Amino acid sequence: MSATAQEIEPHQLFDTILTLDFGSQYTHLITRRLRELNVYSEMLPCTQKLADLTWKPAGVILSGGPYSVYEDGAPHVDPAYFELGVPILGICYGMQEIAYRSNATNVIAGTAREYGHADLQAKKVDGFVDRLFEGLEGNMKVWMSHGDKLAKLPEDFHVIASTQNSEYAAIAHQTKDIYCLQFHPEVTHTINGVQLLKNFAVGICKAQQNWTMAKFVDQEIARIRTLVGETGQVLGAVSGGVDSTVAAKLMKEAIGDRFHAVLVNNGVMRLNECEQVQKTLTEHLGINLIVADASKLFLDGLKGITDPEQKRKFIGGTFIDVFEAEAKKIEDAAANSPKAGKINFFLQGTLYPDVIESISFKGPSATIKTHHNVGGLPKRMTEGQGLKLIEPLRELFKDEVRDLGRQLGIAHDLVMRHPFPGPGIAIRVLGEVTPERVEMARKADNIFISMIREAGLYDKIGQAFAALDPSRAVGVMGDKRVYENIVLLRAVETTDFMTCNPFPFEHEFLVRVSTRIVNEVQGVCRVAYDYTSKPPGTIELE
Numbered sequence: 001m002s003a004t005a006q007e008i009e010p011h012q013l014f015d016t017i018l019t020l021d022f023g024s025q026y027t028h029l030i031t032r033r034l035r036e037l038n039v040y041s042e043m044l045p046c047t048q049k050l051a052d053l054t055w056k057p058a059g060v061i062l063s064g065g066p067y068s069v070y071e072d073g074a075p076h077v078d079p080a081y082f083e084l085g086v087p088i089l090g091i092c093y094g095m096q097e098i099a100y101r102s103n104a105t106n107v108i109a110g111t112a113r114e115y116g117h118a119d120l121q122a123k124k125v126d127g128f129v130d131r132l133f134e135g136l137e138g139n140m141k142v143w144m145s146h147g148d149k150l151a152k153l154p155e156d157f158h159v160i161a162s163t164q165n166s167e168y169a170a171i172a173h174q175t176k177d178i179y180c181l182q183f184h185p186e187v188t189h190t191i192n193g194v195q196l197l198k199n200f201a202v203g204i205c206k207a208q209q210n211w212t213m214a215k216f217v218d219q220e221i222a223r224i225r226t227l228v229g230e231t232g233q234v235l236g237a238v239s240g241g242v243d244s245t246v247a248a249k250l251m252k253e254a255i256g257d258r259f260h261a262v263l264v265n266n267g268v269m270r271l272n273e274c275e276q277v278q279k280t281l282t283e284h285l286g287i288n289l290i291v292a293d294a295s296k297l298f299l300d301g302l303k304g305i306t307d308p309e310q311k312r313k314f315i316g317g318t319f320i321d322v323f324e325a326e327a328k329k330i331e332d333a334a335a336n337s338p339k340a341g342k343i344n345f346f347l348q349g350t351l352y353p354d355v356i357e358s359i360s361f362k363g364p365s366a367t368i369k370t371h372h373n374v375g376g377l378p379k380r381m382t383e384g385q386g387l388k389l390i391e392p393l394r395e396l397f398k399d400e401v402r403d404l405g406r407q408l409g410i411a412h413d414l415v416m417r418h419p420f421p422g423p424g425i426a427i428r429v430l431g432e433v434t435p436e437r438v439e440m441a442r443k444a445d446n447i448f449i450s451m452i453r454e455a456g457l458y459d460k461i462g463q464a465f466a467a468l469d470p471s472r473a474v475g476v477m478g479d480k481r482v483y484e485n486i487v488l489l490r491a492v493e494t495t496d497f498m499t500c501n502p503f504p505f506e507h508e509f510l511v512r513v514s515t516r517i518v519n520e521v522q523g524v525c526r527v528a529y530d531y532t533s534k535p536p537g538t539i540e541l542e
């Protein structure tokens with residue numbers, strides 16, 4: 001089969017609920033909640049024209065958004081969706097959009113903003129609770145976030161729930177499958193919000209709850225085989241992190257040893273990491289991992305760089321140089337053998353949050369930091385050499401990737417690994433990176449993480465590490481004055497890495513970690529714990 005063969009995508013195989021994003025902070029949660037119900041869902045910008053959609057959704061959800069439907073420049077949905085014959089659910093802005101389409105005078109600015117909890121009462125219409133509220137009769141706590149409101153009930157709609165402040169908290173069309181909610185069922189503050197989404201997706205849209213990782217594996221392996229063809233070769237950047245390990249395992253299952261996994265030793269990896277990752281991937285996953293030792297190249301190049309963004313850019317660029325050189329080496333080594341051939345694909349572990357970020361109606365957010373990503377699209381690789389990208393995880397959230405890893409038989413420890421950034425310890429040494437500083441951060445990190453593991457806390461923490469602040473402090477050790485570096489410990493609780501809270505260690509535990517680090521890591525005389533949440537902090541220090 002040729003590499004241009006038609007790709008089959010999840011929305012062609014699973015009943016899919018399409019969420020059109022009007023810029024709400026919560027839109028991605030709608031997608032998440034549906035997937036948690038095993039209903040496949042995708043999110044597209046609200047500007048998506050139905051005519052350009054290559055698949056038919058089982059239902060459409062219009063999300064909330066920061067605009068007012070009646071203001072100039074406010075986004076509006078393509079009216080064609082209302083002729084598609086599938087159920088539609090409008091949430092907050094989405095509700096107001098549906099009412100506004102019916103009559104522009106239906107939506108007005110409210111006199112009071114309504115933000116927070118409200119008590120909702122579902123109403124019986126003709127003695128029946130509407131299908132959207134099936135099983136949710138009676139009172140229900142919901143979460144509101146709006147300033148505009150419906151001035152009157154749109155024609156042919158009836159009220160199916162209200163609150164003290166919002167007479168039209170939920171409305172439904174009398175004859176068509178069109179439903180509207182003024183509150184947000186996707187946030188956890190709305191008790192039973194998930195049941196409402198289930199009633200819509202499963203009860204009303206009749207979507208099958210068959211989105212499982214087991215199905216995804218078979219389907220994705222078939223898709224990769226079709227895409228790569230019978231002779232295609234794939235190069236994969238594999239760090240030993242969850243995403244690239246899962247992607248690599250999937251690739252290995254799909255095309256065997258036509259997949260070449262490369263780990264770059266950039267000189268700023270954790271203690272014994274390269275050896276361990278190589279051993280684990282070879283022994284447990286049968287993946288033949290090439291370790292490209294470029295530590296000198298990276299450490300030499302980092303000399304004199306103090307600016308965090310400069311570090312990230314240098315590392316990102318150097319990663320690409322090393323991958324290009326490795327691809328060439330693999331091709332040359334196989335020349336004149338039965339395995340000879342060009343490497344024509346590049347594997348990347350892009351996740352759905354990255355995709356959402358780039359397609360969101362709001363557009364990409366402000367650059368806080370340049371993620372090194374090997375996927376920061378190496379244009380010379382993907383265009384110059386004609387390498388085609390393969391991103392098997394691009395529809396998945398991190399916890400789905402972990403689930404997929406389990407399905408593929410990847411060991412618990414690998415699946416649950418905390419993320420480790422591509423620029424590694426280089427962005428965990430504040431200011432200039434020197435081999436001595438890397439060594440101190442590395443040793444301190446190893447002590448911290450192993451003590452976390454021994455205490456049984458590893459899986460409770462989203463991410464933890466030790467960083468080095470080379471501005472020095474005075475101390476007294478063995479009756480002698482010392483003037484040495486400071487170690488900063490960071491551990492956070494997070495589900496999506498977009499926000500986080502400091503992990504609440506017990507005081508005694510931190511004291512023990514501190515004592516061991518000062519005793520065992522030469523050059524360090526102080527240890528501090530970082531209590532900053534995100535925002536305003538970020539997880540990494542640079």
Ligand SMILES: Nc1ncnc2c1ncn2[C@@H]1O[C@H](COP(=O)(O)OP(=O)(O)OP(=O)(O)O)[C@@H](O)[C@H]1O
Nearest residue numbers: 237238239241242243244263264349374419420422
């Ligand atoms: N040292 C490395 N050698 C090879 N590839 C790397 C290295 N570091 C990062 N990468 C590549 O960069 C990608 C992005 O890194 P990222 O840390 O986001 O993902 P990951 O390492 O696979 O998983 P995790 O987020 O759990 O650490 C990886 O998927 C991998 O393709």
Ligand SMILES: O=c1[nH]c(=O)c2[nH+]cn([C@@H]3O[C@H](COP(=O)(O)O)[C@@H](O)[C@H]3O)c2[nH]1
Nearest residue numbers: 370371372373419421422423497538539540
């Ligand atoms: O592969 C990566 N390359 C990078 O350049 C990079 N910078 C941050 N991170 C990881 O992203 C998550 C959020 O980090 P921040 O709060 O520091 O932005 C955390 O999990 C960070 O470890 C990176 N991962």
Ligand SMILES: NC(=O)CC[C@H](N)C(=O)O
Nearest residue numbers: 064065092093146147148
């Ligand atoms: N959360 C929302 O969708 C808000 C919609 C609209 N901007 C309002 O304030 O009413």
Ligand SMILES: [Mg+2]
Nearest residue numbers: 239241420421
């Ligand atoms: Mg990583």
